[in-house]
Amino acid sequence: MxxxxxxxxxxxxxxxxxxxxxxxxxxxxxxxxxxxxxxxxxxxxxxxxxxxxxxxxxxxxxxxxxxxxxxxxxHFNLGYSFAYHRPVTSLIASRVANTLCLTVTAFLVTWTLAVPLGIIAAFYRNKFVDRIITSFSLVGLSIPGFFVAFILMFFAAKTGILPIGGVVSQNYDRLTLAGKVLDRLKHMAIPLTAMVVGSISGLVRLVRGTVIDELEKDYVKLAVAKGLPRRIILFRHVMRNAMNPFITLIGFDVAGLLSGAALIEIITAWPGMGRLMFEAVMSQDLFVVMGALYIGGLMLIVGNLLADVLLALNDPRIREREIEGRR
Incomplete structure (x- = not known):
């Protein structure tokens, strides 16, 4: 390995x-x-x-x-920012935490909701539950994330229920621990919802289609004929064989943790890497742009490597092909 x-x-x-x-x-x-x-x-x-x-x-x-x-x-010396008058490394470090807080939360929420919903839709395909889930996923796919962000921003501006822009409120330091957590969640609500709506819709359809393909294979029919409970067939056999596309997608999601929220960050005024990159491009701040691309490239390497390792661990056929290739 x-x-x-x-x-x-x-x-x-x-x-x-x-x-x-x-x-x-x-x-x-x-x-x-x-x-x-x-x-x-x-x-x-x-x-x-x-x-x-x-x-x-x-x-x-x-x-x-x-x-x-x-x-x-x-040597991780990414130069000096023309516009911000500070080292690019420290500038990126100050924004990375905000972006990761948003994207990692969106990643966890998306996968936590999409995988069970996709499995349920596949298990009850062509039934009422399946139609409800697929209908909602189609609606989510048809509405771009940035449009959801615009709608939520308009709603927040009209009602004042949710804050617009920023990560925390001005009185953040005076809040209790529970108040600080709630304040961050309120500021994250709009960009998080905008990211999750589009992501979860596509993932639900992918999970549903992959699981249905596996359920129609001969080894599943043989297991059913032998009398194995459908729960064991689904979780011990079907899900493991259906994992490869999901693992590959996880690798892409990890690679996009720093860049995947760029447009949402710009629209919702979330002070993360997306806004920093946009401002750097507009002002031709060369070293900030290159530093952000460099960090994004490293994340791409980590994401692809993680996907390759997980695929090799999950699928013995990939390991065998690698061993045969070395021979």
Whole structure:
């Protein structure tokens, strides 16, 4: 298994290098940079701008700039933000917690609700319960998450029931522990609901379809003919064989924990990585954009590696193919 993990890591290294290089090149192809906007400020001399450009290494050729950035990034020195005037590492660290708080909660809520609902819909397919669950999932799929966020923001603005924007209230420090938890949940309610509605709908349909496919296979019919209880057939045999697509999806979800909520964060004014990335792109804050993409790429590697390891642990056929490949 250790050799398998190392092999997967080696395969993913070119991916992150290629991704960061293409991103760096696209950003550099855009007209101007952050320092260009400072030319309009009469209090900043041309000599000062040239000194700043040199100190940031922006006067070097593009390839040299990229490899200097890559060398520093490998040591987790992601540069200095033009707009925020602070190291990119500390800036990202201050936003990562907010994004992970939202996305991890959405991930747990989505999977906790979607998997049982999908199994129930498959078990009672074409019956009343199945029709209710699939109808709700179709409605959820037809409504984009950002539209749900707009509706909830409008509702909150009209009623004042839920706060708009931010992570905590101004009087957060004076609240009790229970009050602090409730305050955070209230601020998280709108972006969390917007994320869960779309995610849970697609996952319910995936679980339902996969479980139905497994229930129609010959080994299930044989188990039923032998008199095994349907509960044992479902949870000991069907679910394990149906796990592979879900495990792959878990890997993608882990990879998207930092970037998957970008649009929702922007709409709901949630101060996370999505808003930071948007503001950095708009202001051409090169090192913040590259730092966010670099961290996102690392999350992609972790997510794919986690999915590969879980697939190998769950499915003996994958392990056997890997052993035969080494032979």
């Amino acid at each position: 250790i050799k398998y993990i190392l092999k997967r890591l080696l395969h993913l290294i070119p991916l992150i290098v290629g991704m960061t290089f293409v991103s760096f090149l696209i950003i550099k192809l855009a007209p101007g940079d952050f320092l260009t906007s400072l030319k309009m400020n009469p209090s900043i001399s041309k000599e000062t701008l040239n000194a700043l450009r040199k100190s940031y290494g922006l006067d070097e050729p593009v390839l040299k700039q990229y490899f200097l950035w890559l060398w520093n990034a490998l």
